[in-house]
Amino acid sequence: MTESFHSIRIEPARCTGRMACLRVCPTEAIRVRGGKAWILEDRCIDCGECARACPHDAIVPCTSSFTDFAKFKYTVALPSPVLYGQFRSEILPHMILAGLRRIGFDDACDMAGATEAVSIAIEEHLATYRGPLPLLSPFCPTVVRVIQVRHPNLVDSLIPIESPMEIAAREIKRKKTKELGFREDEIGVIYLTPCPVKMVAIKDPPRKKVSHVDGAIAISEIYQPLLSAVASLDGSNLKEEPVRGIGLGWPVLGGQVASLRAESSLAVGGLADMERILEEIENGKLSDVQYVECQACPQGCCGGSLTVDNPYVARAKVLRLVARFGSTPCQDRDAIKALYQRDYFSLPGTIPPRPFAPLDTDISKAIRKRKRVQELYNILPQIDCGACGSPTCFSFAEDVVLERARLDECLVLNAKQSESSAVGSFPLGPDSDAVVADDADSEAKTR
C-alpha cells in the first residue's frame, strides 16, 4: 500500500498522553503507547476530530505558511466562501477581497462564480448519467477518504467533476498568465482554508493529478491581519461590485443541494450520520435519490476546524449573504453547459479503493487471526476504558494479535489476575496457541 499524505500530524513534544484523541477518532486510528499518541496512517481519514479534541494542541494541521510562497512572482489569494461568514454582516465579500490585497497578496479572487459553474456542471452530469444511483459529492476530501477506506465499493459513485477550488485556480492561472505575461509556475494560487484536509486535495489528490492550487493557509491564521485591513478600508471607495451568485451558499450543509435543480437529492453532515447513509447505499437502498451531498462536518465547511467563528453563527451569516446576493445566478447557464460538453469540468482517472489492511494478506491466516481476536476479546473486560492505549477492548485484541500490544498491558485483566492468583503469569501471550474454552463448533459470541 502506498503511503498517502496526511493533513495533520502529532507533535510528540506537546503530547501528554491524555487520550482525548483516542476516544474521538471515528476510525480507531489512534493508539497511545509509552505516553504518546500516534496514528495508524492507513486508518486515518483526515477528519481532524483528534485535533479538535486535543487539550494541548499537540495535533497540528499541515497547512502552508507565508514563507512557502516567497518563490512566486505573483500571489493570488483564493478564499473559501467560508471566509465570508467570519465577519460581521456589514463586511461584504468584495471588501474582504480588497482587505486580502492589502495584507500581502498581489490579488484576491472570489470563487462563488466557479462554485456556481460547478453546480451547473453537476446538474448536467446528473441529467445525462445512466448508472447506479445515488451519486455522491466528491468535494470534501475526508468524505473521499471515508469512502476509499470504509466503503471501497462506492468509489465509482463519487461524481467525477473538479472542485470549485480547482476550477477557480485553473481559471486564475490562465487569466493571469495572459494578462501579466508570467509563466504558470510563477503564479502562486493560495487557498484560504477552513480545514486542514483541503491540503490533501492539493498535495495528494485521489486521482493523482497535479493541483492548480499551490498551498493553503488557515483562515484562523490570516484572520487577525485581515480583520485590521478590512476595518481600515473605506468601503464606499471600492470599485468592485459585490460578489453574487448561487455558489455563495455552499459553505453550509445543504448548500450544494440548494444550488442544484436535481429531482431528488439529500445532504448529510457529520461522520456518524454519513456512515449510516453510506451503509444504506451499500445495502442497495436510496437508489431513488440522484445526488447525496456528503460533508464530514455536521454544519458543512463553515464548521471547519480552522475557522474562527462559531459554526452556527457563521452559518447564519452565510445564509444572510445568500438571501441578499445568492438568489441571482452570475453564470451564463448555456455557456457553462457548453464547457461541460467539452469536458472542462471532468476529472480524469479513477479513485482507487484504499481498504484497511486486513489482519493478514493470506485469507486462511486472516481467519485464524480473526478467531484469536474474538477469543481474546471474550476474556477482556469489555469496558473500553482505553487505559491500555487502544481505543476499545476489541481494537486492543486486534493490536495484541497483530503484535502492536501485549496482553499484559490490559490493567483490568492484570488486576483480576493478581487478585485470583498471587503467583504465575497469564497464559495468553500474543504468540500463545492457547484457546479460550468455546462451544463445540468454535463459535464466537456476538461482539
Next chain:
Amino acid sequence: MTDDDLFCQTFDVLGGDFLNAGRASTGIKAILREIGVEPSVIRRVAIAAYEAEMNVVLYARKGAMKLRVTPKDVRIAVEDEGEGIPDIELAMQEGYSTASEEIREMGFGAGMGLPNIKKNADEFSISSVPGRGTTLGIRIGL
C-alpha cells in the same frame, strides 16, 4: 481445510426492532473487511445479509443469523421464529409482497427482498413451516 480455517459468529435479530435493524449485516461486513475479503464480494454479502436481516425484523418474532467464513466461501444461515411463508414459489417472485401498509410506508416490502438475496448468492436455499418460521441458506464463493 481444517476447523482452524473456519470463522463462525452468530448475530441475534429481534422482530420489530427498527432501532437496531441493520446491525447484524454491518457486523458481518466489518468481519469480512478484517479478514480481507474482496470489496465486490463484501458488497454482495452485505446486500443479501441486509435483506435477510430486514425480513426477520419486518416479519418474524426473532431470529438468528449465523455467519461462517472459510478461505473458500462465506455462508449465512438465517433461522427465524415467525409466521413463515405459506407459498415459497410465490414469495420468490419479484414484486410479490405480503407487507402491510405501514411496512411499505417505511420504504420496505417492495417484494424484492428474497429475489435480491437469491440474485446476490451463489447458492440459495429456503424452507418454511407456516406458523413456525423460515430458514434461509446463503453461500457466496470467494
